[in-house]
Amino acid sequence: xxxxxxxxxLHKRHDDLAQANKQLEILSSGIFADGELPTFAEKIKETNxxxxxxxxxxxxxxxxxxxxxxxxxHCHVDAGPDRKEIMTWETMEQCLEVIKNTGAHTLDLTGxxxxxxxxxxxxxxxxxxxxxxxxxxxxxxTIIRANKKYHDLPxxxxxxxxxxxxxxxxxxxxxxxKQRGEGVFDKSIKALQELNAVGYGMPDxxxxxxxxxxxxxxxxxxxxxxMEKDFKKALMEDFGIQFHNLFAITNLPIARFLDYLIAxxxxxxxxxxxxxxxxxxxxxxxxxxxxxxxxxxGWLYDCDFNQMLDLKVNSKVKHxxxxxxxxxxxxxxxxxxxxxxxxxxxxxxxxxxxx
Amino acid sequence: MLxxxxxxxxxxxxxYYDPADLRKFGKITEWSEELGTKFFDYYGKVxxxxxxxxREKALIALAVAHxxxxxxxxxxxxxxxxxxxxxxEQMMEAIHVGAAIKSGATLVHGTMMMNKVNxxxx
Numbered sequence: 001x002x003x004x005x006x007x008x009x010l011h012k013r014h015d016d017l018a019q020a021n022k023q024l025e026i027l028s029s030g031i032f033a034d035g036e037l038p039t040f041a042e043k044i045k046e047t048n049x050x051x052x053x054x055x056x057x058x059x060x061x062x063x064x065x066x067x068x069x070x071x072x073x074h075c076h077v078d079a080g081p082d083r084k085e086i087m088t089w090e091t092m093e094q095c096l097e098v099i100k101n102t103g104a105h106t107l108d109l110t111g112x113x114x115x116x117x118x119x120x121x122x123x124x125x126x127x128x129x130x131x132x133x134x135x136x137x138x139x140x141x142t143i144i145r146a147n148k149k150y151h152d153l154p155x156x157x158x159x160x161x162x163x164x165x166x167x168x169x170x171x172x173x174x175x176x177x178k179q180r181g182e183g184v185f186d187k188s189i190k191a192l193q194e195l196n197a198v199g200y201g202m203p204d205x206x207x208x209x210x211x212x213x214x215x216x217x218x219x220x221x222x223x224x225x226x227m228e229k230d231f232k233k234a235l236m237e238d239f240g241i242q243f244h245n246l247f248a249i250t251n252l253p254i255a256r257f258l259d260y261l262i263a264x265x266x267x268x269x270x271x272x273x274x275x276x277x278x279x280x281x282x283x284x285x286x287x288x289x290x291x292x293x294x295x296x297x298g299w300l301y302d303c304d305f306n307q308m309l310d311l312k313v314n315s316k317v318k319h320x321x322x323x324x325x326x327x328x329x330x331x332x333x334x335x336x337x338x339x340x341x342x343x344x345x346x347x348x349x350x351x352x353x354x355x
Numbered sequence: 356m357l358x359x360x361x362x363x364x365x366x367x368x369x370x371y372y373d374p375a376d377l378r379k380f381g382k383i384t385e386w387s388e389e390l391g392t393k394f395f396d397y398y399g400k401v402x403x404x405x406x407x408x409x410r411e412k413a414l415i416a417l418a419v420a421h422x423x424x425x426x427x428x429x430x431x432x433x434x435x436x437x438x439x440x441x442x443x444e445q446m447m448e449a450i451h452v453g454a455a456i457k458s459g460a461t462l463v464h465g466t467m468m469m470n471k472v473n474x475x476x477x
Contacts, residue, residue: 172442215438222438226409230440272378 007071009080010256017259018078020310027253027337031268037275040339047280051332057325058290061108061304061350062087062095064120065296068112069146072167072180074214076308078255079112086116087296092123094298094320099130103325104292106134108350110304113143115150128160136163138212138350141191142184154191154198163208164200165247165350166192169216171234179216192241201243209242212352214249218266220273220344221248224353247352250274252305252341274340282347285354288333294320302333304350309338377427410439417446418453 010018031037044050065086068079144153169179176185201209228246235241251257261267288302298320301307315331347354384391413435420428
């Protein structure tokens with residue numbers, strides 16, 4: 001690493017892998033087509049978990065756009081400054097209607113860098129009035145330092161009691177910058193200190209600050225609790241930074257991470273690792289069983305990964321404009337081989353391990 | 356059966372070592388189930404968190420993998436230590452510990468040579 005051009009998204013480069021069907025084709029051919037490894041459907045059939053069905057809806061995850069100030073090597077969204085897909089206010093209004101009436105207890109805003117959507121603040125202000133128990137914004141941290149207009153984000157988050165979940169791939173500069181870009185570590189540290197300064201991440205604070213760790217290459221995350229201890233110790237000792245929890249997330253073999261796996265000739269080995277680490281106990285709690293993912297243009301998906309693979313929900317209701325939670329909950333979840341990423345070891349979700 | 360076919364294919368390639376063989380490690384139980392199972396139970400237990408952390412054990416394993424010059428072990432414990440958040444600098448330091456013991460072990464035998472010379476010479 002790095003083995004790919006990282007300044008532009010796959011979309012901007014007109015790379016084949018920018019197309020969802022091309023990715024799905026790769027994930028269903030080779031070792032999965034010739035029987036060397038079982039498909040995900042075959043695997044969950046072994047434990048009578050096919051078809052995968054939703055449980056009670058708990059999380060509404062809204063992707064407000066693929067634009068980002070960073071171009072991370074592992075990004076499953078293929079986000080970057082060159083992505084122009086941004087949720088309009090009209091779609092946000094449709095989302096607000098849903099948020100007011102949903103049975104979900106968690107609202108989770110993601111991107112790209114969600115803060116780059118021009119209507120982000122207005123949306124957060126309106127959404128926070130709905131009284132949802134846990135209101136998450138996935139912030140990449142560097143956005144807070146990217147431009148003057150974002151410098152007050154920590155105060156803004158505090159005002160609306162937003163739960164901040166931020167990516168932090170390692171407690172060392174080298175590993176972080178390699179994955180996320182030159183200078184990201186220093187900016188992230190400064191942003192974390194600013195979040196701490198307004199009360200985020202303090203041991204007894206209600207202002208939740210969680211970090212997301214994902215591996216720097218073709219290997220799986222290790223024990224989440226152990227990593228959390230290491231992160232806490234290192235960030236405290238070196239920078240006086242505090243945070244609440246660490247979520248260890250497995251990189252799924254889609255978009256830029258898939259591109260990296262193929263270019264570095266790690267794809268087969270990585271898929272073997274995922275399949276060998278398959279844990280049926282994780283299947284019962286994978287996030288697609290309690291989440292609905294909404295894209296910038298209002299389409300509905302089982303999860304953010306299926307969104308990037310353009311696998312819309314298998315339901316009569318496919319768009320926010322016709323949202324109906326009861327109808328949506330009566331569906332089979334769409335799966336492919338990327339799903340092994342959520343069932344390896346202790347499992348993986350946007351909220352960390354699941355088993 | 357699959358193992359035999361793959362094995363024949365690999366023999367035809369004339370390679371003593373094939374990275375794909377690491378994935379077959381678990382299959383050694385097929386030809387001696389009781390001993391293989393006992394070995395893997397023991398192996399798994401050794402690497403559990405104990406008086407030493409799992410990360411400390413992985414670093415020891417990485418150093419020993421190098422002194423043993425076992426390609427499979429180097430492959431496995433490089434990945435394992437990376438997974439555990441170990442940095443490149445820490446990994447290289449661990450290997451130097453192994454290398455120091457290896458070279459020290461050679462050199463300390465120099466005392467045997469010295470003893471023998473002293474005994475033989477007038």
